[in-house]
Amino acid sequence: MAHLRSSRRLALAVPVALSLTASLGFLPGVASAAPLAAPATATATAEGPNLSYVVNTRTDRRTIASVERAIAAAGGKVVVTYDRIGVIVVHSTNPEFGATMRAVRGVQSAGLTRTAPLAPAGTTDEGAVDFLTDAEAAKVKAASADIPDAEPLEADQWDLRSIGADKAAKINDGSRRVTVAVIDTGVDDTHPDLAPNFSKSQSANCDGGVADTSEGAWRPYTVDDYHGTHVAGEIAAARNGIGVAGVAPGVKVSAINVTDRKSGLFYAESVVCAFVFAADHGVEITNNSYYVDPWLYNCMEDPDQKAIVDAVNRAQLYAQKKGTLNLASAGNSNHDLASDAIADATSPNDTTPVERTIDPSECFDVPTQLPGVVTVSATGVKNEKSYYSTYGNGVVDIAAPGGDRRYQLPDTPSKDGRILSTMPEGKYGFLQGTSMAAPHASAVAALLKSTHPWASPKQLQWLMKAQADKQACPTTYDQNGDGTPDAVCEGGPRANGFYGHGIVNALKAVK
DSSP: OOOBSSTTOOOOOOOOOHHHHHHSOOOOOSSOOOEEOOOOOOOOSSOOOOEEEEEEEOSSHHHHHHHHHHHHHTTEEEEEEETTTTEEEEEEOOTTHHHHHHTSTTEEEEEESOSSOOOOOOOOOOOOOEEOOHHHHHHHHHHHTTSTTOOTTGGGOHHHHHTTHHHHHHHOOOOTTOEEEEEESOOOTTSTTTGGGBOGGGOEEOGGGSOBOSTTTTSOSSTTOOHHHHHHHHHHOOOSSSSOOOSSTTSEEEEEEOOOTTTOOOOHHHHHHHHHHHHHTTOSEEEEOBOOSSOSSEETTSHHHHHHHHHHHHHHHHHHHTTOEEEEEOOSSOOBTTSSOEEEEEESSSSOOEEEEEOTTTEEOTTTTSTTOEEEEEEOTTSSBOTTOOBOTTTOOEEEEOOOTTTOOOSSSSOOOSEEEEETTTEEEEEOSHHHHHHHHHHHHHHHHHHSTTOOHHHHHHHHHHHSBOOOOOSOOOTTOSSSOSOOOOBOSSSBTTTBTOBOOHHHHHO
């Protein structure tokens, strides 16, 4: 099951330590990082399960060629080489392959991207979702008729009104020159609310590390892979008199499917492919509502986990260098990520998890806490931190509506505190999570890019923080009323652990 950041999944994010920025601050050149052809391989002397690796090297051609020869000699088969960032994806049945490669001259890190063997293609099952029924839709449409210029289901979209997106659309609904890529479970671009704004030329399937741009490859594998379609609608569902509206209904949206077809998980090689593809295809913004499986935290003292951090960081920094702003959801664990230690009992999630306590200064959530990635926490209709949202002073950059069905219920027809958006096969449904908060922030970033077309990723970050509505820490945070605080917010009114620099404001973004 893909570890996305909806209400049904747990994920954490921790601050980027200076050590991470220094050790992984690899800034590749801006030329294409398109993969090179794979070289011939040799037969391994040892035989084990077929596993996937990333081998990270210096970026000069001589080193890469030498490392590729060493890969073949160690029994590895190169799947793809991203030469501009020095990341090579490899499959091997040699149990000693990782250790062998780490001793090769020019290799800076190498390790497994998963703990489970590669498996034949299958199907995924993400479970049930609360779809909007016909009766509920009729009720919402009746209420929406009383709202000037509203979409048929907009009366249930409290989130748009909470950040001024309904008013912003009347001033500037976004530029067609701006694209937000949804790196996720795929997007059903045939949905009538998504088709008008969908960019096929900037879409692909990156499962396994190689981009497939054939027709429809970017779509969900099954109707249960609804997460990416929901996210896309939050960003750019068209104002076309059908269903819902997105925060930035005038911008384009694309899909980069990174779901492992068998397990539904998001592995490092697929995410590397996604960031490189987005950068090389002119995407201005990427939305990342997931963490890279199988580790909730990747600890730098572990060679495999270090290699995952290194590979994905190289790819996302490459995207930044080419002008792409990357945003990611903070997670749904309600943990203080500025604490001294965090318990993780969920990793690895592709085999048997083990209990461990990690040091947040040495173990990193990917991609949320990588340098330059905007980390987004979730709020509900009352503009309070959602009960599940991760937090931490110096961790969260910005906050956005993600929904809260437990403690923050809106006065809408459905009275559902979650986010209503598009679902596969022309449907609509409610979800909540920091998975939903990140696309709201990504859409506001798209509006800012529309009004400031020459802004760099760093400048867009600054603009996002400047336009946000400042939200001070609450006096106490005891949502269940049991007398014990459910979380403690630290920081001042301009920047704190619950809301970062504030809650995004779409109206301010277009003024």
